[in-house]
Amino acid sequence: MSLSADLAASTGTYFGTGGGIESGPFVSRIDVALLPNGGVAIDYEATSIDEGVLHREHSMLVAGPDGRDRLFVAHSESPFVTEMVETEPESGRFAQREPFGPYVMEIVIEVPEPGRMTYAWWWGADGNAPVEQSKADATRQQPKALTGVEKARDRAGSRAFRPGRPRRWFVDRRVDRGRWCRGSDRSLRRCNHLQDRSRRVGP
Numbered sequence: 617m618s619l620s621a622d623l624a625a626s627t628g629t630y631f632g633t634g635g636g637i638e639s640g641p642f643v644s645r646i647d648v649a650l651l652p653n654g655g656v657a658i659d660y661e662a663t664s665i666d667e668g669v670l671h672r673e674h675s676m677l678v679a680g681p682d683g684r685d686r687l688f689v690a691h692s693e694s695p696f697v698t699e700m701v702e703t704e705p706e707s708g709r710f711a712q713r714e715p716f717g718p719y720v721m722e723i724v725i726e727v728p729e730p731g732r733m734t735y736a737w738w739w740g741a742d743g744n745a746p747v748e749q750s751k752a753d754a755t756r757q758q759p760k761a762l763t764g765v766e767k768a769r770d771r772a773g774s775r776a777f778r779p780g781r782p783r784r785w786f787v788d789r790r791v792d793r794g795r796w797c798r799g800s801d802r803s804l805r806r807c808n809h810l811q812d813r814s815r816r817v818g819p
Contacts, residue, residue, distance in 0.1 A: 636750030644752035
């Protein structure tokens with residue numbers, strides 16, 4: 617299975633840690649979202665406690681007509697979009713289609729197991745071969761299961777704020793003006809501190 621198809625079946629938010637020669641240790645967050653054409657959008661951010669945000673990128677990973685995936689990368693270290701091509705089908709190693717600037721760059725993306733991915737940047741300067749400079753290892757986060765109390769609270773909230781049920785604010789002039797009653801028409805009729813002289817306040 618190609619890398620783009622593999623990640624399309626494992627979308628979500630990945631959290632993990634990483635390290636780099638220049639950056640040192642960092643925390644990584646990688647959001648993988650499905651694209652309309654079956655590819656994926658990848659938002660990758662590396663953050664350090666001491667330095668803050670070290671790296672940000674938005675990439676599109678899509679299938680290519682020759683069986684090799686394409687990776688289009690917009691990252692915080694360059695004003696341009698870098699187009700990369702998989703060196704071999706299903707290899708996960710991407711090289712620049714047309715190298716430019718002082719660096720030759722590669723990106724290596726791997727899925728060692730379902731729900732886990734690694735994302736590595738390689739580069740070399742002055743004509744040297746690229747070497748691994750930073751790598752993140754992240755695991756997909758599973759949605760938290762709601763407890764019984766949270767489910768009941770969620771159901772109660774959906775009933776209280778269901779569209780089509782008007783909510784009004786009333787105040788009883790016979791009591792303290794700071795005393796409010798909030799709810800639908802039916803609940804207002806049951807409100808024991810509202811009488812005939814109650815009036816609507818506000819919009």
